[in-house]
Amino acid sequence: MTKNFQFITALILFTTLLFFSCGQMSPQEKELDALQRTVMSIHDDVMPEISTIRKLQKQIKKSDQATTEQAKNMINRLEKEDDAMMDWMKEYNKPNYKQYDAAKKYLLEEKIKIEKVREGMLTVIEDAKNYIEK
């Protein structure tokens, strides 16, 4: 009887533990999740600038300088940065947190990639604005 009781208590404790641990992340998973959030927040912060890029592109296309070599070059550069962001999003996939090493490597690489995208976008916007003001 006592043995049986002990067994049941152990079973209940074990199930409770299992129940609570489900849906909770391990420290490693938490670390990966924080990294994934960082990557996403870099993306979210710069994403609205896609509209700026497209507005600048439209403005140059509609200007009377549109057919000049310089204008075409600027239009292409804007297009390239637009593509860079769109391609990054298309290729990005949230990694499987269960594979810590691979996931961490992937997220760190993606962080560098999205930072480069951000830099490219902000640079081309600056350059296009300067070009239009000239």
Add this chain to the structure above:
Amino acid sequence: MKYTVVFIPLLIVILMACQPAEPLPKIGPMSIENKDTIPYTIASFEFLNQNKELISNNTFKDDIYVADFFFTSCPTICPRVRIEMLKIYDAFEDHPNVKLVSHTLDPKRDTPEKLNRYARNLEVDANKWHFLTGDKDKLMDMADSYFVSALEDPTVPGGIEHSGKILLIDKAGHIRAYSEGTDPSATVGFIKKIKKLLKEYE
């Protein structure tokens, strides 16, 4: 005395219920033509849907529709808006004169084929929910046409097309309501507005 206490609030309730409901406003800048004020109407358009059918304003002459802007590879905002659009789809699934129209902001990658796969994954009917693609500049102009100055929030950087807004368009192309597609609590009220607009046509 006892009765008065009961009757007065009851009377107020009845009176309030009898008041005709205000129709939904027509949103956007008015124009004046021959001394008549003309409500804002969205621009004319022609885009391809996920079945490569040509979709224009004329497609919706007998329908009211819910419009939004998205793209299939969008990782953060669009999936949240999609959940709300699906709720609207479910709420009006059996109502033939309510349609949904999602415009891609990434036509280079969102081809009709890609949109077709996307729609099939969502298990939605192509005659009910159109996913539109076309020329990038024209799609951006269309976004501007939907998100007229009355709707624009100057605090949103770079434009409203990435804000996740959902709009309600009537049969004549007027914007009648809008909602925050990223806010699940807003959808309930928005669905009520769609029902209210439907009543105008009964």
